[in-house]
Amino acid sequence: MPAQPLSKADRMRGALWEMFIGDALAMPVHWYYNIAALWQDFDQIRDYQAPKSHHPNSIMPLANTAKAGRGTQEGDIVGNVILKGKKQFWGLPNGHYHQGMQAGDNTLNLLCARVFMRSLIATGHHDPADFLREYIRFMTEPDRHNDTYAESYHRDFFANYAQGVAPENCAGKEGHDTASIGGLVSLPLVMMATLREADLAASNQAALTQQRLTHRSSVLEKHTLELSQLLFHIFHDTAPETEQLACAAANRLGFPAAKVLARVRANQSPDRDIIGGMLSPACYVDQSFPAVLYLAARYHDDFEKALIANTNVGGDNCHRGAVLGAILGASLGVDAIPQRWIHGLTAYAELNNEIEQFIARFA
Numbered sequence: 001m002p003a004q005p006l007s008k009a010d011r012m013r014g015a016l017w018e019m020f021i022g023d024a025l026a027m028p029v030h031w032y033y034n035i036a037a038l039w040q041d042f043d044q045i046r047d048y049q050a051p052k053s054h055h056p057n058s059i060m061p062l063a064n065t066a067k068a069g070r071g072t073q074e075g076d077i078v079g080n081v082i083l084k085g086k087k088q089f090w091g092l093p094n095g096h097y098h099q100g101m102q103a104g105d106n107t108l109n110l111l112c113a114r115v116f117m118r119s120l121i122a123t124g125h126h127d128p129a130d131f132l133r134e135y136i137r138f139m140t141e142p143d144r145h146n147d148t149y150a151e152s153y154h155r156d157f158f159a160n161y162a163q164g165v166a167p168e169n170c171a172g173k174e175g176h177d178t179a180s181i182g183g184l185v186s187l188p189l190v191m192m193a194t195l196r197e198a199d200l201a202a203s204n205q206a207a208l209t210q211q212r213l214t215h216r217s218s219v220l221e222k223h224t225l226e227l228s229q230l231l232f233h234i235f236h237d238t239a240p241e242t243e244q245l246a247c248a249a250a251n252r253l254g255f256p257a258a259k260v261l262a263r264v265r266a267n268q269s270p271d272r273d274i275i276g277g278m279l280s281p282a283c284y285v286d287q288s289f290p291a292v293l294y295l296a297a298r299y300h301d302d303f304e305k306a307l308i309a310n311t312n313v314g315g316d317n318c319h320r321g322a323v324l325g326a327i328l329g330a331s332l333g334v335d336a337i338p339q340r341w342i343h344g345l346t347a348y349a350e351l352n353n354e355i356e357q358f359i360a361r362f363a
Contacts, residue, residue, distance in 0.1 A: 009363040010335070012359050014335075014337065015326045015330040016192075018326060021307065022320075022324055023106050025047075025307055025321060027098055030098060030318045032057055033281065035314055038312065046308055056094065061095075068175050084142040098148060108149065126193055132168065151182050152180075153180075171213060171216045174216055178217040178219075181320055184285070184289070194206050195363075200229060207227075211224055220285055231330060234327070242327070246296040247293070250297070257294050260294065265298075271298070282315050306324060306328055
């Protein structure tokens with residue numbers, strides 16, 4: 001007998017758990033670009049590990065502590081407005097971006113996704129003002145999280161906030177790294193919160209509204225709309241063909257995923273030939289989102305292989321892993337996830353409660 005179609009609740013659970021799993025699995029080797037160093041430090045990562053204090057490719061000492069991008073560390077947005085008590089980690093030579101975090105921990109962007117999820121649960125709908133209020137509280141109150149790094153968009157937002165700019169106008173202007181995969185990690189939540197309307201236009205608009213609170217980027221928005229369309233079809237099609245959907249999205253973005261995948265399978269090529277060869281493993285969304293789509297297509301029927309592959313090609317694997325997890329989690333459902341990965345998350349109990357509340361609200 002054919003398998004029963006997955007319910008929306010099953011797909012939601014899969015997407016939500018796998019977002020956090022994809023991030024936590026990659027956390028110890030986040031932004032490793034030297035794959036030999038990755039293997040030397042960790043061998044192949046298959047389960048949660050804590051980061052080393054030394055990071056072979058860290059450029060944290062070059063990051064601007066007053067605003068987005070690179071620059072001096074004389075500014076005090078980091079240390080005084082956000083990441084209070086953690087500025088000293090930014091100047092360490094080869095210091096890890098997630099200094100002192102533990103195996104199974106989530107990085108800051110996924111913790112902010114939880115802030116957004118709690119806002120959606122509390123209000124029962126997408127309320128940008130409520131999210132901004134809770135985001136500001138979470139980021140500015142001391143000891144709310146244990147991460148030590150904040151992406152450029154956080155620093156730009158709070159540089160504007162510290163100048164008295166209204167929260168709804170604090171998103172920074174587009175810079176060289178605004179259009180990064182980190183700008184997509186929270187958006188599956190708002191896409192899922194609009195599923196009851198069965199309206200792609202509504203999903204698109206909600207995603208763009210949420211994104212513009214923290215990111216202003218036309219390049220990023222093009223990729224957001226592709227993610228929205230992909231997830232919409234996975235949730236609403238009776239039997240979604242994730243490989244074909246992912247390849248079609250990649251093709252519209254200019255990456256011939258189906259042709260590449262055919263060559264990879266014929267030659268049994270390693271994933272680093274694609275991510276690190278044809279595509280940059282860095283954060284820039286024009287490279288990182290096609291990389292996600294390639295992995296979603298190649299491993300469309302296997303969570304575990306997909307996330308292990310994503311982790312071990314390095315680069316911005318945390319944020320790629322979260323978006324990849326949302327796609328494959330929605331496609332395969334919660335029962336396809338290894339239980340050791342669910343229960344191994346540091347915040348398992350709290351996340352389980354939040355995920356079930358979210359599903360009760362929006363499934």
